Amino acid sequence: MSTLKRISALTALLALAAPTLAAPKISAQSIIVNPTQPELNVQVWTNRDASGDGNPVYQIGERISVGVKTNADAYLYLFNVNADGNIDLFFPNAYEDSNYVPAGTRVFPGNGARYSLSVGGPNGQDKLLAVVSTTELSLNDIAIFEGQQNFATVSVQGQDGLAQALSIVVNPLPDNAWVTDTAFFRVGNVAQTPQPQPTPVTRIQPGQREDGSFDSAMVDAYARLKGGESLGQATTYAVPWGDGWWQKFGGVGAYGDAALLHANGSSRSYSVHGRLLARYLALAQAENGATRPPSRLGWAAGDEKVIPQNRYGTTGLYGFFQNGALYDSQKYGTFWLTGPVLKSYQGLGGSGSFLGFPTRDQSLLNGAWAADFEGGSIRTVGGAVKIYRK
Known part of the structure; x- marks a missing residue:
């Protein structure tokens, strides 16, 4: 028997996405x-x-x-x-x-x-x-x-x-x-009699279900997103959730935990990360006990995007869903928008417009929808959308 007295290695850190990618x-x-x-x-x-x-x-x-x-x-x-x-x-x-x-x-x-x-x-x-x-x-x-x-x-x-x-x-x-x-x-520090150990098993793969079959949309999404650099390793099998499937990943660095979401009937699966994922699941928990996606947002309908610095010096993330969107900034937090408010906001240029990032969730005010932003607000009055500057 050969005693290997030095079992260890260098830390592997995947580079985060950036506008210009460095050489390996x-x-x-x-x-x-x-x-x-x-x-x-x-x-x-x-x-x-x-x-x-x-x-x-x-x-x-x-x-x-x-x-x-x-x-x-x-x-x-x-x-x-x-x-x-x-x-x-x-x-x-x-x-x-x-x-x-x-x-x-x-x-x-x-x-x-x-x-x-x-x-x-x-x-x-x-x-x-x-x-x-x-x-x-x-x-x-x-x-x-x-x-x-x-x-x-x-x-x-x-x-x-x-x-x-x-x-x-x-x-x-x-x-x-x-x-x-x-x-x-x-x-550790306690010597024990060497014991035979079980053979390592293969990791759970992207899109892999418990029965050994694969969700092809998740497999494609993992490849499209360079999942080893942005999603990390799968920590669960792909499992049913509401009327679709979801699979959780460990995330990479500042990305935080991640998930791939695949709605039944859709040919594509999309990713949600970090604070966006945490808020998305919190909304689902509050609304239905996290047994399905929150109805105000629905399933992910696009991969989340990094938002560059706007006129207020704020940067963040954007997640697009079937019925709404999540906007996240380190400065203010993670908030949801939907319906005519979201449509008008995005029509102006979203967080890059004079409105900037949301500073709270969209909410009902005197029976009408209201949303507040860095540079102004949106209100629905008698079914019409009104936009105000600060």
Whole structure:
């Protein structure tokens, strides 16, 4: 048995959407996956967290196995950086020297492998890093096999050293020729007798229902939205909701939690994120116990949009639904508009007009609809819409 004493890796942080996308890079604090939709995809996880998004605890001496899934044949590299910065390259190794792996799911060590992996010290936060590439990487400046070693000796130390070395290695490659993923776990302080662990299972996929079938509209939406960069990993199956389907995702960075919504009869599925999703679900909870979408908004009818800074210096988000819209700004909050008020507001240019962002929900005032904004208000008087400047 080979004791792998340093199971860990660099943090993977997906770049948020921005007007100008930066080139892919590796920094000391993050592995940033290509900003364009890559042809390659890789997922990595441990046997105690098949989602790959958690932080399970292992004790020193316990056995561990690592699951990896790729969507294409590629060269695979598995690194570890432990709590004190020591690094291992545990695949490829002398037991499995060919690291060109076919598309699909593999577990390390595999059945019948001539080695096993167990957790060593020190206690603390450990991370796993998987790198796949369409071409074989030259890692001679990072790790080498010496003599009869079964595992390579890594010549760099700490996240900074590994990040700098990997940056040099992948820099000449095309933007879509490499991609990364990471998983985390903690090492405790109580030694236990190593026990066999269950084989990792494949993550829930976008659009996947519990019976194994797929909602094709959700699958298409995940690809259209570059879901790995904006939605993250699925945390639930696609399940019935009202007269349609919904699936929840973990979100990426500042995007927050996310969901794909697919109304029955529609050929497309749309996304809702973060504060917009929280307000949408709160309205559903208040109206019907969250058993279906809120009637004042209905199903998502478009992907949410980022709204650039307006004349008042306010930025935010816009979500479009069958019966209304949600507008969100950090300055004021998240509010709903619908009907003639929304139609008149958008006809003026919405948040980019002199009205700016909503400052409260649309409401009934003396039996008529009223909405207040940064730069004015809208009222319905005798069925007619009246617009006022401040």
